[in-house]
Amino acid sequence: MTATKTATKTLALLPIAGALAGALTLMAGPAAAQSxxxxxxxxxxxxxxxxxxxxGLHxxxxxxxxxxxxxxxxxxxxxxxxxxxxxxxxxxxANPKKKG
Structure with missing residues (x-):
């Protein structure tokens, strides 16, 4: 495989890798923040x-x-x-400890 073909494949995969990394970050974020x-x-x-x-009132x-x-x-x-x-x-x- 030539260097040009390798570079083209790498560039084609970058958006997919970025989307996957972003999705994983979003999935881990709320759970980590709420732990x-x-x-x-x-x-x-x-x-x-x-x-x-x-x-179930709302x-x-x-x-x-x-x-x-x-x-x-x-x-x-x-x-x-x-x-x-x-x-x-x-x-x-209502919470008897709070005034409001």
């Missing part, structure tokens, strides 16, 4: 919840209209939920 995070219930203000309500991030509801969670740095006055488990009603 030191935990769900903290009862600390989210309206529109700040991380995802679905524990009892199914998407940012959809809560309640303040400090025990079924809504927010991601916080691992070990900080207690200092945020939240709970690591969902509970009924």
């Amino acid at each position: 030191n995070m935990e769900k903290c219930y009862g600390i989210a203000k309206p529109g700040e919840n991380g995802c679905a309500h524990a009892k 199914s998407c991030a940012g959809n809560t209209s309640l303040t400090y509801d025990g079924g809504d969670w927010k991601l916080v740095k691992a070990g900080t939920c207690a200092t945020e006055m939240g709970s690591l488990k969902p509970f009924d009603g």
Whole structure:
């Protein structure tokens, strides 16, 4: 194989390699970023919840209209939920530890 053919094949494979590397980075990114995070219930203000309500009142991030509801969670740095006055488990009603 000539140097020109080798260079042409290499150049043809670069976009594929770049796309694969980008996809792998995206897949690893959120998991790595969340490995030191935990769900903290009862600390989210309206529109700040991380995802679905524990009892299915809504199914998407940012959809809560309640303040400090025990079924809504927010991601916080691992070990900080207690200092945020939240709970690591969902509970009924509003968070009695928070005013708002």
